[in-house]
Amino acid sequence: MKLNRFIFAALFAAVLAARAVADENSVAAARIEKQIRETCDKVVPAFVFIGGGSGVVISSDGWFLTNFHVAATPKMNGAMVLDRLDQTCNLAGGHFYRCEFVGYDPVGDICLGKIKDAHDLPYVELGDSDVVKSGEACIAVGNPFMLGSMDYHPTVTFGTVSANHVNANAGYTDVIQTDAAVNPGNSGGPLFSVDGKLLGINGRINTRFGNRVNSGIGYAIPVNQIKNFMRDLKKGGYVRHALLNGLQGAQNWADLHAEAEGAVVKSITAGSNAEKAGFKKDDLIVEVEGHTVHNYWRFLGALGAYPGGSEIEVKVKRGAETVDIKVTLDKMPKHAMAKTKPDLGATFENAEDGSGIKVTKVRAKTDAALKGLKSGDVILKFNGQAVQDAESLQLAISKFPTWKTIPVVIKRGEVELDIEIKLEPKK
Template identity: 30%
Template sequence: MTVILAIPCSTSNFICLLLWQDKLPVLTLGRSAELRPGEFVVAIGSPFKLQNTVTTGIVSTAQRGGKELGLEGSDIDYIQTDAIINYGNSGGPLVNLDGEVIGINTLKVTAGISFAIPSDRIREFLLKSNSRKIRGEEKPKKKFIGIRMSTLNQSSQMDTSNGLTCDNQVSDRVNNQDLLIMSPLSTRAGLREGDVIVRINGRATEETSVIQQAVRNESVLSVVVRRGNKDLKFTIVPATVDVFN
């Protein structure tokens, strides 16, 4: 018998698929509350479709608030590490030296600054989800469009590694930095990594909160992006995802 459990998270833009089968070895879910700065961790994933890629790093903090990362609606304290996380690592485990999963890799800001959802939060989600299932309750949902965002500033424009070719006129706009690998919504709509979102439903996007509000409140999104020196218009219909709480 094989069981697949999907753990979607609209706040952190990923869906983790956990699969286990009879007689397969499993990893223990550790206690992220016991993590301390300076501890060594191992990130496992498939960046750029390279399966079973392993990188190492140390923990900077186990309590980096989501609001510090510009995630206004987040109440999660993330694990910050310098383990290298790239496109394709999201959803992979962050493991301590005892072989316990202490986080789920979810976000890279820049080289040496990456974040994972703590295992204690995963455990809490699983317990609540199972409790709702037993009671026959419907799962709470949120809308999402399947992108990661960061506010574009002068330093990110100068960093050629992010693939941006925009000019100073979009210095305060939002950069569609990394498309969600397991959601085809934005790729089907036509958005690409490195696109700079300048307007959404006719409103200028100086902050990520403008886009988050539009996703929550609107059924159809008219998005204008700057790609190189061109402005392009796309239409996106948000999908729904189970709330990670």
């Protein structure tokens, strides 16, 4: 009957249509999944297992990033210590490397390291953290709870950018917030966009009641901030963040919450850098280097992305006018850790009779005193190298971090002795 053919054809068409739709659905989902898997294949080999945390290789000759708090370790008295030399790390898969820490940012919680004797290492490209928006997908790679320390396979997690340019205080002033699962052990590790570009370095999670596990709020230091500091980090030593002296904004919650269009300049200190640059009381700061600033807290956060001494452009509204101000930012005071210089615990000078470097005074309660160094001892070798004069010995000492134990060879009378001395912070 004709009707049967209609019914058959209709059913057939309906099934084909449904299958076409379902196939298309799964093609779309499979395509996204494939992109995620391919990104994982691309970025995981550049992952670094280091200390109790993570890192990521950013150049084929071995520059890598991690958190400062992964590189520095706390000592018994609570002080943080950064031992620059003789570090080791493993890349994903387990390959062992020797490395050293070169540039340090204790405020921004970044450390730049260099893998030694490295070439053709897998590395990741730096992305653009400024254009990242809430809702974008992101991928974190890390070593939470040291789960990867046995097989050297890091942990990959997937989530959403919850917010960008977040001022989470205490150095995390311009961060990307994400709900990708990051836990203790993820610190120092990379946060990627879905196409595999580095967006930031994961470093902190927001938790309550002492529960040091993820609850959906992770903070990553943005790659654009790291780029701003890269030259200073590569030069080596402690970098310094920026301040703007002489400009005060909202001083309480009520004032801060009343701001939405910009940061109100509440007062300018006479004779200050801010005044000289051209800021005036009641100015409304609306942009910093092209970034929108909606209140004073965000303004302070924006400053946190630049090294001290940077010249930046700030846009303010003054009445009906818009004024562009160029200002050279002040430098934050030197970090306490940057101030400690290593010291032998004893003074020494070139012996007048030319016999070498003579110890003149050993300070009490130092490791040198404990190990039996005495006034009159002649220092022959420092860290296995012969030392010619007091100046070169001082230079050799200054290359080491405080608290490092160094083998020293001394001569006392006719006898040569081996002593190991732990370098003290210079007082």
